[in-house]
Amino acid sequence: xxxxxxxxxxxxxxxxxxxxxxxxxxxxxxxxxxxxxxxxxxxxxxxxxxxxxxxxxxxxxxxxxxxxxxxxxxxxxxxxxxxxxxxxxxxxxxxxxxxxxxxxxxxxxxxxxxxxxxxxxxxxxxxxxxxxxxxxxxxxxxxxxxxxxxxxxxxxxxxxxxxxxxxxxxxxxxxxxxxxxxxxxxxxxxxxxxxxxxxxxxxxxxxxxxxxxxxxxxxxxxxxxxxxxxxxxxxxxxxxxx
Numbered sequence: 001x002x003x004x005x006x007x008x009x010x011x012x013x014x015x016x017x018x019x020x021x022x023x024x025x026x027x028x029x030x031x032x033x034x035x036x037x038x039x040x041x042x043x044x045x046x047x048x049x050x051x052x053x054x055x056x057x058x059x060x061x062x063x064x065x066x067x068x069x070x071x072x073x074x075x076x077x078x079x080x081x082x083x084x085x086x087x088x089x090x091x092x093x094x095x096x097x098x099x100x101x102x103x104x105x106x107x108x109x110x111x112x113x114x115x116x117x118x119x120x121x122x123x124x125x126x127x128x129x130x131x132x133x134x135x136x137x138x139x140x141x142x143x144x145x146x147x148x149x150x151x152x153x154x155x156x157x158x159x160x161x162x163x164x165x166x167x168x169x170x171x172x173x174x175x176x177x178x179x180x181x182x183x184x185x186x187x188x189x190x191x192x193x194x195x196x197x198x199x200x201x202x203x204x205x206x207x208x209x210x211x212x213x214x215x216x217x218x219x220x221x222x223x224x225x226x227x228x229x230x231x232x233x234x235x236x237x238x239x240x241x242x
Contacts, residue, residue: 020177021182033185034180069101072085132173149238169231180225188217
């Protein structure tokens with residue numbers, strides 16, 4: 001997305017902006033909520049998928065980019081991690097992007113992913129919260145080309161940020177990648193304390209996720225998402241930021 005800002009009538013700043021979403025095993029209707037908002041403005045985003053779901057066909061139909069989002073945190077060895085990635089590749093055969101759950105990544109794992117899965121071309125497992133730069137880093141390791149891209153905002157970090165103002169659109173750089181989780185946009189999560197309460201309720205009430213009454217009524221993640229949506233005209237391909 002490109003946005004032109006006139007700052008004190010002195011100069012014009014051109015920014016590129018893109019949305020990404022980590023689905024994190026959320027119900028399809030939460031992703032549908034996000035899709036409906038994006039569709040209104042014909043915005044294309046990148047979705048990092050954790051599991052097989054009917055919603056994937058709709059994401060493809062609406063021409064969103066799709067990557068994989070494996071949870072490798074508790075794996076005992078590299079073989080176990082690669083097996084999980086292989087299962088997700090079976091679900092999303094054309095996936096070019098990977099972002100690991102909880103951003104769990106190390107050099108050995110990274111090299112093996114790019115070595116074993118030739119379709120994976122970019123890793124987005126580096127968050128530099130509120131940073132002023134989004135950069136593509138490329139390097140060769142044992143004849144294997146590695147590409148990594150950082151991103152500079154995520155809702156699961158912002159809910160820990162007690163000074164974060166959900167009402168104001170914030171642009172940190174000429175290039176901005178905003179990462180959201182559909183569960184946070186759906187419930188309009190305002191803080192980590194609120195999210196912990198949600199998780200406790202989930203264990204008690206199996207139908208909890210269908211209860212709209214639990215949505216936060218004041219300012220939270222959904223408000224920030226809506227504010228950014230309304231402020232700008234978006235860059236639909238994440239690679240165009242680079």
